[in-house]
């Protein structure tokens with residue numbers, strides 16, 4: 001790929017698939033083995049930048065960096081780390097909107113490996129199954145902790161929740177700031193990006209507006 005095209009693709013934030021592109025051998029190595037290798041590579045990057053790795057403040061950075069990548073920022077790449085989503089039968093027979101708002105988004109852009117920070121709002125209309133509220137937050141956290149594109153993050157959360165809850169009636173709204181837009185390139189500090197994915201009854205504009213109004217209402221209240 002030409003360098004100009006690489007830049008172009010990154011700035012356009014194009015993603016190619018709903019699934020995170022992973023190799024078949026992605027998890028053949030253990031976390032510790034990965035940390036070992038990444039540590040070595042990052043040390044080489046720092047060295048190439050001209051940094052003195054013998055400096056007390058810098059010498060531990062390659063290890064800290066590697067551990068942060070594998071165990072924290074990108075723990076959500078490994079399907080073994082997906083939170084167990086237990087559902088319960090809808091004993092109350094509650095069949096109206098349930099909206100979980102202002103869920104923290106801590107993600108990273110896959111084109112620049114810089115943070116994406118923001119909020120997710122997730123609504124669903126239960127059929128026979130309901131889910132523990134904190135499980136929605138955990139699921140968001142899991143999918144966010146991969147190199148991501150905001151549109152794909154939205155879709156991955158939507159699809160997983162639709163499968164878990166056994167209903168199409170789910171809506172996922174994400175509003176986030178991308179540090180690759182605010183700290184490099186155009187360096188726009190104010191703009192944010194909103195994405196919205198939904199299925200089932202939320203294809204109806206009135207159902208969607210109920211959710212959007214509710215998000216707006218609470219925002220003005222606090």
Ligand SMILES: [Zn+2]
Nearest residue numbers: 109111112180
């Ligand atoms: Zn980016």
